[in-house]
Amino acid sequence: MASPLSADRMVAALSLEGVHVAEHAGWRTHNRNSKGAWGPVNGILIHHTAGSNSLGIVWSGRSDLPGPLAHTHLAKNGTATMVGNGRANHAGPAAVNAFTAVLNESETHPRPSNASGTVDGNARLYGIEIENLGNGRDPYPAVQYQAAVRWAAAICRAHGWSANSVVGHKETSVEGKVDPSFLMDTFRADVAERLRHSAAWSPGAGTGGGTTTPNPPKKEKDMQLTDQVAVGDWQPRRWPDDKGLKDKRISVETALGSAYGHSRVAHEGVDALRKEVAEVKVQLAEVLAVLKQGRA
Ligand SMILES: [Zn+2]
Numbered sequence: 001m002a003s004p005l006s007a008d009r010m011v012a013a014l015s016l017e018g019v020h021v022a023e024h025a026g027w028r029t030h031n032r033n034s035k036g037a038w039g040p041v042n043g044i045l046i047h048h049t050a051g052s053n054s055l056g057i058v059w060s061g062r063s064d065l066p067g068p069l070a071h072t073h074l075a076k077n078g079t080a081t082m083v084g085n086g087r088a089n090h091a092g093p094a095a096v097n098a099f100t101a102v103l104n105e106s107e108t109h110p111r112p113s114n115a116s117g118t119v120d121g122n123a124r125l126y127g128i129e130i131e132n133l134g135n136g137r138d139p140y141p142a143v144q145y146q147a148a149v150r151w152a153a154a155i156c157r158a159h160g161w162s163a164n165s166v167v168g169h170k171e172t173s174v175e176g177k178v179d180p181s182f183l184m185d186t187f188r189a190d191v192a193e194r195l196r197h198s199a200a201w202s203p204g205a206g207t208g209g210g211t212t213t214p215n216p217p218k219k220e221k222d223m224q225l226t227d228q229v230a231v232g233d234w235q236p237r238r239w240p241d242d243k244g245l246k247d248k249r250i251s252v253e254t255a256l257g258s259a260y261g262h263s264r265v266a267h268e269g270v271d272a273l274r275k276e277v278a279e280v281k282v283q284l285a286e287v288l289a290v291l292k293q294g295r296a
Helices: 007-016 055-060 096-103 142-159 184-195 234-238 252-295
Strands: 020-023 043-048 072-074 079-082 093-095 118-120 125-130 166-168 228-230 249-251
Touching (some): 007 020, 007 079, 007 142, 093 096, 249 252
Parallel strands (some): 043 166
Antiparallel strands (some): 072 079, 093 118
């Protein structure tokens, strides 16, 4: 249980944590407090916008769901724009079993169960909308993802909460929400790592500072030239004496080098063959002409 942070304390906490904060005009009095409670607060909810250029809609909302739709909008470039101070329309009903795990700062976060009942998530949870299409292909640039980690860590730090107070909308929603499109266990681990350091900590700065690894976007490990790749069954049969093919595996380096060499030899052979065929054609024409003359 905690009283919500004031606008000034929120901005100060975020700035200390290294978040680049922008303030939307009028945000300090922009909320849904006339429609319901705000606080006590117990946790933090992470969302993706499922759209682009969505600052405007997160501020004003839609015809069926008035804004603010979060407390903060997070742009691709890592700028965190404050859009709401107070109750915001972001969480909707939160499953009691999921909310209880947040309340208890449980290390495990169960799948939200409608049967467990619901609580008014908009009264109890801070919310951030991270700009992302949410299709699994739109990347979260490192500067944006790290800003989200800092944002969540700043609020945890201000309240004395652990990273287990941070959940994704998909972890509380009884309406089938799927956001955010990254792994929340990894996100919580990244927030926890920040909380082990001071607010001013930057991952990788200095020595022994540790590093946080953003889970999205994942980078594929490149294939190395020394990696072994499988060759077809027919190859050892075709070349039974080739020691390099006996275990049906070949290094990428050998495969590429061999393919290049063989294709070049084949190319030269075809060129020589073309020349010979052209010469034979000429000779054949001469022979045919002599034969015709003989018959005439
Ligand atoms: Zn959401």
